[in-house]
Amino acid sequence: MDVVVLGGGVNGTGVARDASMRGLKVALFERNDLAFGASGNSSGMIHGGPRYLVYDPAVTATSCRDSGNIQAIAPHLLFRIPFLMPVADRGPKMRIFFDLLDGFFEAYDQYQPLKRGKPHARLSQAEVRELEPGLTGDLVGAMSFDEWGIDGARLCVANAVDARERGASVRVGCTVTAIDRRPDGAVEAVRFRDRVTGEVGRLTTKVVVNATGAWAPLTASLGGLAPERARVRPGKGIHVLFDRRLTNYAISAFAIDGRQMFLLPWENLTVLGTTDDDYYGDLDHVRATSEEVRYLVESIARVFPSIHGARAIGTFAGVRPTLYAYGPIEEALSREHEIIDHAEHGAPGLYSMVGGKLASYRLFAESMTDELARVFRLPGRCATHTTALPGGDEAADPFAMATRLGVDAVATRRLVYRHGSRSARVEDRMLARPREGVTVCACEPVLEAEVRYVLANELARSVEDVARRTRLGLGACGGMRCAARCGQIVAEELGLPPREGVAQAIRFVTKQARTRVPALGPDQARQEAIAMASARAELGIAATADEDDEEPP
Amino acid sequence: MSRSIVIVGAGLAGLAAAFSARRAGRSVTVVSAGAGATALAPGAVDDVPWERAASAARVARVPLVRRPLAVDVAAFADALGLWSIGDDGADVARIATVAGVIRPARAHDRALLDLSTIRGVVIVPRAPRAAWDADALAATWGASPFARAQGLRFHAAEAALLRHKGERGIGELDLAARHDEGDRLDWLAARLREALVREAPRGVDAAAVLLGPWLGLAAPRAEALSARLGLSVGEALGGVGSAAGLRFEAARDRLLASLGVDVVVGRATRLEVEGARVALTVHGKSDLVVGDACVIACGGVAGGGIVYAGAGAPDRARAAFALSLDAPVDLAIGGVRVDVTSSLNGPDLDETAWPTPGAEGALERVGVRCDGARAAPGICAAGAAVADRPRTALEAVAAGLRAGREA
Numbered sequence: 001m002d003v004v005v006l007g008g009g010v011n012g013t014g015v016a017r018d019a020s021m022r023g024l025k026v027a028l029f030e031r032n033d034l035a036f037g038a039s040g041n042s043s044g045m046i047h048g049g050p051r052y053l054v055y056d057p058a059v060t061a062t063s064c065r066d067s068g069n070i071q072a073i074a075p076h077l078l079f080r081i082p083f084l085m086p087v088a089d090r091g092p093k094m095r096i097f098f099d100l101l102d103g104f105f106e107a108y109d110q111y112q113p114l115k116r117g118k119p120h121a122r123l124s125q126a127e128v129r130e131l132e133p134g135l136t137g138d139l140v141g142a143m144s145f146d147e148w149g150i151d152g153a154r155l156c157v158a159n160a161v162d163a164r165e166r167g168a169s170v171r172v173g174c175t176v177t178a179i180d181r182r183p184d185g186a187v188e189a190v191r192f193r194d195r196v197t198g199e200v201g202r203l204t205t206k207v208v209v210n211a212t213g214a215w216a217p218l219t220a221s222l223g224g225l226a227p228e229r230a231r232v233r234p235g236k237g238i239h240v241l242f243d244r245r246l247t248n249y250a251i252s253a254f255a256i257d258g259r260q261m262f263l264l265p266w267e268n269l270t271v272l273g274t275t276d277d278d279y280y281g282d283l284d285h286v287r288a289t290s291e292e293v294r295y296l297v298e299s300i301a302r303v304f305p306s307i308h309g310a311r312a313i314g315t316f317a318g319v320r321p322t323l324y325a326y327g328p329i330e331e332a333l334s335r336e337h338e339i340i341d342h343a344e345h346g347a348p349g350l351y352s353m354v355g356g357k358l359a360s361y362r363l364f365a366e367s368m369t370d371e372l373a374r375v376f377r378l379p380g381r382c383a384t385h386t387t388a389l390p391g392g393d394e395a396a397d398p399f400a401m402a403t404r405l406g407v408d409a410v411a412t413r414r415l416v417y418r419h420g421s422r423s424a425r426v427e428d429r430m431l432a433r434p435r436e437g438v439t440v441c442a443c444e445p446v447l448e449a450e451v452r453y454v455l456a457n458e459l460a461r462s463v464e465d466v467a468r469r470t471r472l473g474l475g476a477c478g479g480m481r482c483a484a485r486c487g488q489i490v491a492e493e494l495g496l497p498p499r500e501g502v503a504q505a506i507r508f509v510t511k512q513a514r515t516r517v518p519a520l521g522p523d524q525a526r527q528e529a530i531a532m533a534s535a536r537a538e539l540g541i542a543a544t545a546d547e548d549d550e551e552p553p
Numbered sequence: 554m555s556r557s558i559v560i561v562g563a564g565l566a567g568l569a570a571a572f573s574a575r576r577a578g579r580s581v582t583v584v585s586a587g588a589g590a591t592a593l594a595p596g597a598v599d600d601v602p603w604e605r606a607a608s609a610a611r612v613a614r615v616p617l618v619r620r621p622l623a624v625d626v627a628a629f630a631d632a633l634g635l636w637s638i639g640d641d642g643a644d645v646a647r648i649a650t651v652a653g654v655i656r657p658a659r660a661h662d663r664a665l666l667d668l669s670t671i672r673g674v675v676i677v678p679r680a681p682r683a684a685w686d687a688d689a690l691a692a693t694w695g696a697s698p699f700a701r702a703q704g705l706r707f708h709a710a711e712a713a714l715l716r717h718k719g720e721r722g723i724g725e726l727d728l729a730a731r732h733d734e735g736d737r738l739d740w741l742a743a744r745l746r747e748a749l750v751r752e753a754p755r756g757v758d759a760a761a762v763l764l765g766p767w768l769g770l771a772a773p774r775a776e777a778l779s780a781r782l783g784l785s786v787g788e789a790l791g792g793v794g795s796a797a798g799l800r801f802e803a804a805r806d807r808l809l810a811s812l813g814v815d816v817v818v819g820r821a822t823r824l825e826v827e828g829a830r831v832a833l834t835v836h837g838k839s840d841l842v843v844g845d846a847c848v849i850a851c852g853g854v855a856g857g858g859i860v861y862a863g864a865g866a867p868d869r870a871r872a873a874f875a876l877s878l879d880a881p882v883d884l885a886i887g888g889v890r891v892d893v894t895s896s897l898n899g900p901d902l903d904e905t906a907w908p909t910p911g912a913e914g915a916l917e918r919v920g921v922r923c924d925g926a927r928a929a930p931g932i933c934a935a936g937a938a939v940a941d942r943p944r945t946a947l948e949a950v951a952a953g954l955r956a957g958r959e960a
Contacts, residue, residue, distance in 0.1 A: 525861030
């Protein structure tokens, strides 16, 4: 191999794609699943972030520019999210603040054309109320501004699939256990272990790119470097999911400690986020806690009190790999990214990508690949901003597809959202085998053909992987209705024993329950108890791993 | 004048309490607000939690047999007329679930197919229903340890189960309701017979037919269908809210009517004990329901009898959980009294709510603190409303019968 990329997040898959496009032989290893970490657990926005304008205007500029590029290569994955930032009327000071804010957004407007955003609007209290009656209290008014939402997991999958189709080898669920170096210190090979099959191997390579996000220091240590050589400041962020679109406008508000936060209509749900706290725990098991959830809920309740009556259906949490700095509060940390060439630490051929954010992933990958191009003396230039990602080449018509297939248009719309023009490949499956047109997950909804498609084509190896790619089981029912069925399909498609499918379903349902529990409000407690009763009746809550030892009765 | 008992809740525990109280010659009024946990349960009837029983049997390497039922529990089951309970000491029933598991059960709704006595080939008809992929289910059930040990094979086969094109889109319960009609059941039997005839030349000698939870709402129709077809036909266990729960409600209403129990439909909001009398307030009704004693059988958290209190409810924020009716009883989680919480937002459930293989979760263990069936003078409690409540249907029945006797 020319390059081994470690990490299946947006930076790793982005580099794998770019390097493959430029003709390098690439292998990517991901320890868990694509988009398992920060990429799949972000706020789901490709935004310039007015939030960063104060601390880091350069980040805002690059983010906005690349947001436009991402729209061009994956138009199907982006959706417009208009924001409202209400300003409470608490005396003349706030009215001055409102004018300042107007000026601030005027500055932000300069960047909007880069991402096809609309300029901000200064709204009076009456106008705000008309747009979003849920906003309460006396308001000076509100600013509107424009951002774009995205499904981060789909973005990673699209990059990984494209890299594969351009010749890269992508291994998911496969952890690198060591980075071997020659006596002169240069990178020689990686050793890996498949965490599902137990298969081990060694792959020689000239370059290793450490794109493991918050795991970066750990990964550096696998190459014999001190973890501080790829230091990040890990910042945990949690989000709470609500069962529907509570509003059609994202609401930006300030938490009790002055941090900016938001309530976001995201796909068919609402996302409330986010926190930013230094994190010292296990990166494979990051979970929201109930007190973090309450901090968010109480903060947004100040401007949007009906949040208390909304039904939370889950939480998700990730750890940002922010650039290291000792001292500043989390919010003020840089969102810039940085490439560390470990040649200066005596390990030529090893690079670490640290920092960055979803919106500027492509640019970050481009910089990294430019460095690779220099090392390998490649003539070609980056083309990732002009070459469509899989499914992004042309538009698909979900309504015509629904008519052709005789399935619900809601299902085909969701399908087209996730797969763009490649939804035609899923459609082909259904035309050949109409049985695959049935709904597996009614909440999202997800059709059987899509489940089989992602298992066959998108490197999914488990129910959880399917959920990440299709959002199966992530809706209101928490997988109670679809996990078992999905487990059967996983077992069938991947040639696993059927029992493994059942075991995966139980693991998924339990994991979903554990992420849901911190968000349990009074009204969900009953729902949760019913879910437990259901799981007990149909699946059994106890682990069934030892059941194969059962003696004949 | 006979002693009069007020029972809150018409799930299994409440019904059992009504049964034993009537048998003891008391007059009984049942107050019910609607569907609770029993009406949502999918039809397996356990005496002990099945996973625990299965794993204990595995460790001890003993077969799972039906443990004897108490005489009064057996009498109750007989009167309800809904369950197949089997003989004491026989192998436990084995029920296939639509989630792909074959699980043991002490007893079960008579529409469910008991696989314990079946040897050979079970036909699984293909049907265009979302949760029913006959091929995948057949493979999953067939690979289960029980099926392998028993030599049981599952064979997916073509069979027309839907009579009209429009039935593709109807719900599972609607489909089940259609089989309450005799001629529709005849039609289904004929289609299944055709399927069996088609499979026979391929060397498939069917011993039973396994269908989804579609065999009747007013009553289990599996036996009538089996009689028409000349071999065992039955349902797999569906999820929460499948037909078995509605069949329970139908059987319950028949039993309550035959027992001569008064039924008040409405939500009980307040229970007061004055001297030797109890008085129950029912929402929207001006008259109190009065009696000599009360049985609280309104369910645990799943049934809506126990309410989780949290943010935004200052009057409730003082304690973590509350009984859904205001009554002079104490709550406990397991053996520990539910006390004033030191959080305005109710307790943190992060680590405690969802059960682990070894232990129940807090939402399952919270309930009325009882000494036996007695919660307070004049008040008994039964079923999931009780702390460290009975885990299973038959335990709820036993507790209900006891509460009805003692009240």
